[in-house]
Structures are given as C-alpha cells and as structure tokens.
Amino acid sequence: MSKDQTIGEALRARGVSRRGFLKFCAATASMMALPPSMVPMIAEALEKARRPSVIWLSFQECTGCTESLTRSHSPTVEGLIFDTISLDYHHTLMAASGTHAEAARKAAMKENEGKYILVVDGSIPTKDPAFSTIAGISNVDMLQEVAAGAAAIVSVGTCAAFGGIPHAKPNPTGAMPVSELVKDKPIINVPGCPPIPVVITGVLAQYLTFGAIPELDELGRPLAFYGKSIHDRCYRRPFYDKGLFAETFDDEGAKKGWCLYKLGCKGPITYNACATTKWNEGTSFPIESGHPCLGCSEPDFWDGGGFYKAISTPTADISRTAVFAIGAGAAAGVALGALNRAKKKRLEKEHKKVGVDDLEKGG
C-alpha cells in the first residue's frame, strides 16, 4: 500500500465497495461515540485523509495494550483502521529487528518530520536508565528523541497515561507517565488496563477524520469515550438508586443482578466507555459478568486500597481514598442515603487525620 494513498483509496484497493465504505463509516461513527448524523461528514473526511505514519514505542509494559488491539477477531472496523495507518515502527509486531528496526524508526522520523503520530504504551523508568532499554537506548532518551518530531502523542494504556502498575507503590523504577516527561506536544491519554480496542482506534480515527486532537478532559482523555462514568451508564444503576446492593458474591442480591457498589465497584469514580462499548466484540463488560469495576482507567488505581473494598468504607491505607470516596458519593448522591448511616459515621470516626506534625515525628 502506497503511503500517498488516501484512506478511501486504500480501502477501495482492498476491494471495499462504496456501500462497504459507508457501512465502515457508520460503524466508525458509532465507535467514536459520534451521532449517526455525522456519517456523511466522516465519509467525506476519511475519503480524503492521507494514511498517517505511526511510530509505536513500548516501554515498561506487559504488551496487554497491543494484545487488546491485535487479538480482536479480524476483520473488524478497528482492524481496518489499524490496517490503513502506516505503522512504521512497533518492535513487537514488526518483522525487522535490531539495527534494521532502528533504521526503520529513524527513516520514518526523517521522512515524516512533524507529521507522524507517536503511540506509547508503558511507563518510563527514571531512577536508572538500565531498568528498560531498547537497542541500548534508555526509554527516556528514546521517548524524547521520537516525541521531538511528532505531531501528537497518544499514550495508550494506564501505564503510559498515568504510570500504571509500574508506578504503584513503592514505584521501584521511578516510573513516570509520558505527560510528565514531554511538555511541548499535544498528548491524548487513552487509559485502561488495557484500553478497549475500539477506543484506541477510535482516537486514531478521530484524528484522521478531523485532523486535530479530540476534546479532552482534565486528565487528557478524549471526552467522547471518557466523558461519562461507568456508574452513569451502568445498567445496574437503577438498583443503586433504589439502594439494592449485592452484599456478597453469592447472596440473593448478587443472583438478582443488583448493584456491586458494596463489593468494591469503582464505577462511580471511573470514567470509561466499558458500559456501552463493552468488550469481546460488544459481548459484555466486567459488571455485566458480575465483577465490580476495578477503576483501571483512573490514576493510581492499583493503590486504591483494595479491589473489593467499597469506596466509602475505610481500608488500611486510605485517608486519601476515603476523602475521595466521600466526595464521589456526595456527587453520585442518591444511594448513600440507603447505606447504613450509623456504620458510616463510626467508620469515619475511626479515621485519624494525619497532620504535618505527625509526619515530622516520623511515626
């Protein structure tokens, strides 16, 4: 496929009819959480858009983000979008290795200076460059070298967006997200552990369609996918509003599909598209399978005090979590009234505030 081809031409070269292209655009609009009325505009823009060069760097990561994207059964819409970009460097997926792979990266950077999209998965170790290197180059150096010529950066996964699991306490490698190391480029955070594959390609499609980065929230996440909390779009929300909760994983409430808030669901403080986009080709999402949301698209989700602890009850290390949770509870409103107020007050009392004096005592 020529790099000069438009996306419309690339799809036609693959034998996709105009009807098929319009179907592709309808599915893309749905994927981008855009109204169906925008399909003609998307069709016109995608028809003319040039295939962008993409350089994908993997740092401290588990490859789950790449797996999420590439393990979907092809050909999917996200697969087609992924196929129409010019993926010039991805050391896990590319056939070349060693000096040939690095030469491909350098060539793509030179040829597309100022125009390529840099995708990063994984956090970047800063305590010692030797913790993670590629071709003998430290992750920090490679990130800064490639970021310098990028038009925009997409931080895929919670590790690249917020530090993720490598950043979890005690953060032995000094892991940092991309946004703490690169300050002069537009950065789109696409967190999730892993992110939903259509969200990854939806962001790329949005960039291709509109030629600009999408509208972002205060954490740099595209509002189209991260604008609503899991809780707001959860089909179990009516049970929350009625104060009907599963108390254990095998009680009557659990069997009836009641709200999982008391079993540690982080849906009220987690912003992601799982409840509508769903997983495994739209089959379901964790709450639909009976498991609380872990909050994996939020910063520091690994240090949140326990996956099965309700967000409004204290855990071992949680002065911060409790304050956060009470705020979220107040915002979410209705169901807290249904919780046992006496128990809540007692738990709040048990929280000892830690002041500067206490910290200075070292104890």
Add this chain to the structure above:
Amino acid sequence: MNTPTPAGCNAEPGNVATGNVIPLLHEIRHALQALLDDGQETVIDLRSIPLGPGEEARIEAQLGRGEVQVQLTALGPSELVETRFPGVWLVTHCNNDGEVIGKFVEICAIPSLVTAQTADIRAGLVELNAQLN
C-alpha cells in the same frame, strides 16, 4: 486469597432493567411522526444507549418484523429489516465473522445503504464494458 465467584451471572434478565426501553420506543414514535410531517430522517445508534441484558431483545420484540428484509454483503453481512411499523428499520451490521459491529434503528422510507451508490455503479459499468469487449 479465595477467588470470588462473579455475582449476577445467573441473574434473571427480567430483573435487570435500565428503564430505557419505553423511552426509546417513544423516541422512535416522535421520529416517525417527524418523517411523516417533514420527511425528516432519524438514525438511533443502539450501541450508544445503556441497555441491560435482554433489553435489546425486548426492543427488537416490540418492533417486530414487517414486510421487507434486505441482506447486504459488503465488508461482511448486514441485515436491514423493516419492522412491523413501516418506515422504522432495524439495521444490523456484522463483520465477516458474523460479529455485530453496529446496530441502528433508522426511521426513513428506505435506508440509504440499500440504494446503489454512484461510485459502485461507475465501477460496475467499467466491469460490464470489459466483459462485453
């Protein structure tokens, strides 16, 4: 640590309702009225609406199947079914593996995908010319 058994796997679908089915049917009713009055077409993306297990099936059951069913094969199969309410179509797009990649309710005389597209007509003519020459 004991691995907890997922809650709600055996939940009865009838017990889990978002309450979105009836409002959606009202939205379709208003759209159908707008089609009749002003010729205004509407497309509703079912994937953008939170629905509990079984609710999508309930919507489909309420809409039923009417006189026209169109099978389309372009980037995988699609089915465009006129519901028992003429002018209300249920459009389901699948990929080549039969997985649903989009589901829409279209309120229009006929979904635009059914009509032959100019670019495809042009390509077809080229092909027919080649076949005859």
